[in-house]
Amino acid sequence: MPKDHGIGASPKRREDVRFLSGTGNYTDDINLNGQAYVHFLRSDVAHGRIDRVDTAAAAAMPGVVRIFTGADFEGVGGLPCGWQVTDRHGQPMAEPGHPVLAQGKVRHVGDPIAAVVADTYEQARDAAEAIELDIEELPAVVDMKAALRDGAPKVHDDLAGNLCYDWGFVEENREAVDKAIKEAAHVTTLELVNQRMVANPMEPRVAVGDYNRATGDHTLYTTSQNPHVIRLLMGAFVLGIPEHKLRVVAPDVGGGFGTKIFHYAEEAFCTFAAKAVNRPVKWTSSRSEAFMSDAHGRDHVTKIELALDAENNFVALRTDTHANMGAYLSTFAPSVPTWLHGTLMAGNYKTPLIYVNVKAVFTNTVPVDAYRGAGRPEATFQLERVIDKAARELGVDPVALRRQNFITEFPYATPVAVEYDTGDYNATMDKLIEIGDFAGFAARRAASEAKGKLRGLGVNCYIEACGIAPSNLVGQLGARAGLYESATVRVNATGGLVVMTGSHSHGQGHETAFPQVIAEMIGIDESMVEIVHGDTANTPMGMGTYGSRSLAVGGSAMVRATEKIINKAKRIAAHLMEASESDIELKDGQFSVAGTDKSVAWGDVTLAAYVPHNYPLEDIEPGLEETAFYDPSNFTYPSGAYACEVEVDPETGRVTIERMTAADDFGNIVNPMIVSGQVHGGLAQGIGQALLEGCVYDENGQLLSASYMDYAMPRADDLPFYTVDHSCVTPCTHNPLGVKGCGEAGAIGSPPSVVNAVVDALQSAGRDVTHIDMPLSPARVWAALQG
Amino acid sequence: MYSFEVDKPGSVEAAVAALQIEEAMALGGGQTLIPTLKQRLASPSRLVSLAGIAEMKGVSAVDGVVTIGGGTPHATVAREAAGAYPALAALAGNIGDPAVRNRGTIGGSLANNDPAACYPSAALASGATIVTSSREIAADDYFQGMFTTALHEGEIVTAVRFPVPQAASYQKFEQPASRFALVGVFLARFAEGVRVAVTGASEDGVFRWSEAEEALNKEFRADALTGLAIAPENMIADLHGTKEYRAHLVSVMTKRAIRAVG
C-alpha cells in the first residue's frame, strides 16, 4: 500500500493550484505606486568601440524620466564573479570588469549601452530609438580556437588575450596519464561539441527596484533562484548597500534551470535607478531580450581519449576542452567547466588515471554559466559517448563494457578528488534492462525495418555530484561563498508550523515535499505546515536552489531545526506529564510517557509554550521556534542508467524517440510523484539538447537562433511516454534524510543515450558513422547518412 | 509597438476605402502582422481589420470548386473543407497551433506569401483563382517570389477559388523550430493533368516542379521521378538545412505525395 501522507507519499503539489489557476504572484505581477519603466538600448553589434552616446534628443521625448549610460556607473562596482579558478600554473584566472552599462566598448549583441526610464514602457522604447549612437564596429571573435590564436581581436583590451584560464586537473597526474595512454592496448578518441544552449524558462526575467526615502531602505523584486545571494553580491560588490538596508524578494518564479542563479545588470540597474529617480523602476524582459541577455549554457568543444588494456579495463582518460565564457564572467561561470565538470570525469567507472584540461575562453557572445546539470552533463556526455565508441571499436557489448568497469565498492575515492559515498550501478543497470525491455528490442528493430526505418538502442550511465556543497571544500576550490542552507521552523500556539527556508522553489515543489518531512517527523497532517521562501526579509540567510540541493541541504537544515523543536517540545511535555524527559515518546502527534497510558497532544504542548502558565520557566524559554544551518560534509551522488530507442527515417534523417527509460538511484524519496516529474522535465531538456536545441552565432557574432522561429524548443509531441523508475535506493550516508537529489538527473543522463541510439541505428544499416554533433537535426542526420 | 489607429469596416468596399489612407495596412488574423508590429518592424498609421466583413468569411463547395472567403481562419477551413477538399483541409489543420489557426486567415497567408507558408503551395498546385477587391488573378500569375505577390497597394484578397482535383496530398516536412514547411509539396491530380507545387525550398518562393509534373503526366507512379532532381542552386540554405538537403527533400516529399494519392 503506498503511503497517503508523510515521507514516501505522493500528495499533489499544493502550489500548482495557484500556478494553474492564474493566481500565482510572479515578479511581473508586482506593480508599485508611481512606478516607471526601463528599456535597455542594447548593442546590435558583437564588438565595437563606443565613440558617442548622445541622449539629449531622447531625453526630451515625452514621458522620459531620465536616461542612464555607462558614465552614470563609473563610481559604481561592476558585476562580480563568485568563483575564482586557479590555472595549471597556480595563477588566478583572468577576470575582466563587467560594468552594469557598457563603458568604452560593447562586447556582445545584447550588451546594454543605455537605459531609458520613462512613465510608460512604450515611451521608454520610443526614446531609446532617439538616442544617437556612434559605434565603431570591431572584428568579433566567436570561435574559441580562433579567439586563442595570436593576433585575434581581444574581447577585453586590458587582458593579455582571450584566455580566461588554462586549468589542469589533476595536474600531478598529467605525465602518468600521458604515459598510460601511450602504452595502452587500445585508445578510443572522440572529438565532439556540447553545443550552446538557451535556458528558456517559461517566465522571462523581471526586476522591480524600489527605494524608501524615509528609511533609506532598498527593495528589489526579482526572478531569482537565490535572493540572498543576489542581496550579498549586489549589495556588497555593486551598489555598496549594506544587507540590512537591502531586501531582495523572489516571489513565484516560473522556472530557472540555472539561468536565474546569477546576478544580472538589470537587477542592479533597477535598484540603483529607483533611488536616483526616486520612483520604483520596473524592467520586464521580452523573449527576444532573453535570448541575448540571459546567461547561456554548455558550449564546450572537447577531445576525449579513453585508454583500455587488453582485457578492456579502462586504464586512463584524458580530456581536452575549450569552454566558452562569452564576453564577461557570469556569476558562477568559471566553476562550471572545472569543478563541476572535471570532478565527474570518473563517472561510474574505476578508471585509475584521469587528466582533464580546460581552456576557458572569452568571445563576443552572451556570457555562459550553469544550465541544468552545469558541467556534469558535459562530463557525462563525452565519457558515455567515448565508452560507446570504444565498445563498437572493440566489438563488445556496450553494457558489458560498462559493467566490467563499474565501481562496485563504496566509499570510493576517485582520482578526480571526490569520494562517492554509496551507489549500486549494477542494480540500476539491471533495472534498466528489465523495464526498458531490452529483450524485446530485436523484434522492435525488425518491425521498424519492415517499415523502412532504422532503429537503434542507446544506453548510458551517469553520476552527478549534487547537494551542493561542503563550504570548506568549495572554498578551497575558489568559491567566494559558502554553500550551506538554513531553515527556521516556527511553531504557532495552536500547533501549526511555518518553515522559513533559505532555499527557493521555482517549480521544484518545496511547498508540498518539505511539509511531508515534517509531517513524518511529528506525526501531524501536512496541511499544518506552511513553507515560506524567497524573501530575505523573512527567511534566514540561505544560498538558494540549484545543483539539486534543496532537499539534500535545505531539507537537512529543516530536519535539524525540527529536531531542536521536538527536543524542546519533549521537555515541555515531560513537565506537563510530570515525567522524565528521557521517557517521552512522540508518535502520531501525541507525546506519551513510555510504559504508561499518559499522553498529551502536540497542540497541548505548543499551546503551553506560548501560554506558559504551567511551565518550567526557570529551565526552558517560552515559545517554540528554532533555526538551523546545515553544511553538508560531502556532495551527494545520484546515479543511474538510461536507455533510449530511436527510429530514424533514412530518407529524411528525422529521428523520433520511441522509448526513453530511466532507472535512477536518488537515495530515499520523499515524494515519488514529484521525483518522477523532475525526471520527466530533465528528460525533456536532455532530449531537447540531443535533438532540437542549439544556440548559433554567425562569424560576426550575430545571433542566428534569436527566437523560437529558429531555436527549437521541445514540444510535447517531440517526446515519448517515459518509463522512469527510482526504486533502486542506496541512501546517502551523510545527510539526515538519506536523500541525494533528482533535479538535474534527466538532463544529465539523457543526451548520451539519444546520440548512442542514433549511432546504433545508423550502424545497423551498415553506415560508418561514429558520431554526430548535437542537435541531431534531420539535416545533420541525413548528411551523416550520405557519408 | 508604435501606436496606430484601428478601423473595423463591415464591407469590402468600406475596407478598400479605409486602406486609401497613407500608411494604412490590412489586418487579417494578425498572426504575422502583430508580431511584426511588436518588434517595431512596421509602423502603419492605421490598421484596417478585415475581421468584421461577413462577405469575406466561410467555405462553400459548388460544382467542383471550393471557394474560401479571404477572411476565413485556418481552423474553419480545416473543419468545413474536410468533405469537399480533404487535402486542403488537412493542410489548414496543420498550420501552427490552435491559436494561430483560430485567428490566421487564408487571405493573410496568401497576401504575405512567406516562402515557408503552406497555403501558397495549395493555391498554386490547385490552379486556384485569387479573387481580390478589384480583379481575379490566376495562381500562376499571383506568386512572384518570396513575400511578393501580384497584389497592388490596398488590394484585398476577398476569396480564393480552388478547383477540386480528383486526388491530392500535401506533404509537409516541418522545420523543427517554427514548424513552418522546411519543404512542403502539394500534389494535385486533375483529369487534365498533375500539378506539383513546392513551398519552403526555394529562394524564389513557391514554385511548380514542372519536370515532375511532365513525368507524372506520362506515368503516375513514384518511380516516374527516378532520375529527376531539383538543382540545389536556388534552394534556401539556413540553420535547418543546406541547399542539397532541401533539394533532396523536394523529391522525397513529392514521392510521398504520389504514394498518398495512390
Ligand SMILES: Cc1cc2nc3c(=O)[nH]c(=O)nc-3n(C[C@H](O)[C@H](O)[C@H](O)COP(=O)(O)OP(=O)(O)OC[C@H]3O[C@@H](n4cnc5c(N)ncnc54)[C@H](O)[C@@H]3O)c2cc1C
Ligand atoms: C506560431 C505560428 C506558427 C505558424 N505556422 C504556420 C505554418 O505552419 N504554415 C503556414 O502557412 N503559416 C504559419 N503561420 C502563419 C499563419 O498562417 C498566419 O496566419 C498567416 O501567415 C497570416 O495570416 P493572418 O490572417 O494572420 O494575416 P496578418 O498577420 O493579419 O497579415 C499578414 C499580411 O497580410 C496582409 N493581409 C491580411 N489579410 C489580407 C487580405 N485579406 N488581403 C490582403 N492583404 C491581407 C496584412 O496587411 C499583412 O501584410 C504561423 C504563424 C504563427 C504565429
